[in-house]
Amino acid sequence: MALGNRFARELPELAVAWRAEEPPEPRLLVLDEDLAVDLGLDPDWLRTDDGLRLLVGTGAPDDATPVAQAYAGHQFGMYNPRLGDGRALLLGELVSDGGRRYDLHLKGSGRTPFARGGDGLAVVGPMLREYVVSRAMHALGIPTTRSLAVVATGRPVRREGLLPGAVLARVASSHLRVGSFQYVRATDDPDLLRRLADHAIARHHRDLDVADGAARPVGADVSDPQAEHALVGGIGDHDEVVLAEAEAAGGGPLVEDPDHLEALAADANQLADRIDAVRLEQQRESGVAEDHHVAAV
Numbered sequence: 001m002a003l004g005n006r007f008a009r010e011l012p013e014l015a016v017a018w019r020a021e022e023p024p025e026p027r028l029l030v031l032d033e034d035l036a037v038d039l040g041l042d043p044d045w046l047r048t049d050d051g052l053r054l055l056v057g058t059g060a061p062d063d064a065t066p067v068a069q070a071y072a073g074h075q076f077g078m079y080n081p082r083l084g085d086g087r088a089l090l091l092g093e094l095v096s097d098g099g100r101r102y103d104l105h106l107k108g109s110g111r112t113p114f115a116r117g118g119d120g121l122a123v124v125g126p127m128l129r130e131y132v133v134s135r136a137m138h139a140l141g142i143p144t145t146r147s148l149a150v151v152a153t154g155r156p157v158r159r160e161g162l163l164p165g166a167v168l169a170r171v172a173s174s175h176l177r178v179g180s181f182q183y184v185r186a187t188d189d190p191d192l193l194r195r196l197a198d199h200a201i202a203r204h205h206r207d208l209d210v211a212d213g214a215a216r217p218v219g220a221d222v223s224d225p226q227a228e229h230a231l232v233g234g235i236g237d238h239d240e241v242v243l244a245e246a247e248a249a250g251g252g253p254l255v256e257d258p259d260h261l262e263a264l265a266a267d268a269n270q271l272a273d274r275i276d277a278v279r280l281e282q283q284r285e286s287g288v289a290e291d292h293h294v295a296a297v
Helices: 006-010 033-038 049-056 124-139 178-185 190-204 225-248 268-286
Strands: 015-017 027-031 067-069 073-075 078-080 088-095 101-107 146-158 162-172
Touching: 006 015, 006 067, 006 088, 006 190, 027 049, 027 124, 033 146, 049 146, 049 162, 073 178, 124 146, 124 162, 178 190
Parallel strands: none
Antiparallel strands: 015 067, 027 146, 067 088, 073 078, 088 101, 101 162, 146 162
């Protein structure tokens, strides 16, 4: 299989080449076989040792360039001009059978230079519920990152206690973020800002006409101020619709600067937290003492 490295090649200032940590005992927990087939991946191969190494990031093809992405954003109420992927890696880009390009991205694959004080790891419960809820969001027709697989690592992770570790493999039309533009704007580098805009147009809005929204021929110049204005307008219109749909389904963090440029519902855990809260309140009202959590799915 081949993994493209277009992001790393075109925007090296926003990419730090990095490798995932080796898990001691990787074990597949769940796999979206239909999504795998859509991406041109063999589900049976993904269950092999080589497939598992791909899903945890240690078995990327030789020509791949796994990177941690740099972007700005708010975390814990504070603005960080260099937030970045603290526990995630962009392995590369896949081209589906339908010709669409998708990022293959990992969560919980280990510390990166953006990790600060974090351990870079994830645990089974939240990764499983992100898998479940992202599938539900997709089934409801809400644009979202798609969870491909959850792999248990065999590594205990310290949280409130010792919990079983896991890596989530997910795909999206890209992992460009609002914070990508914030990060680049702070560099005061017009050329880098233009290249980022061109990359975003090519990935997300290649069909936008700079004048009236009609189809623009492939290969047309994207280094055009009108194309960049069309990019902003197209993102705004799309985001309004996605935000309304996601909020109607229970919500997800779509308006924070670390979130995806195309307003993908990227963190299913917040929606699951809301579901937990509603169920707990219903149990209290009905006099049921048992506390049920989506994470137990």
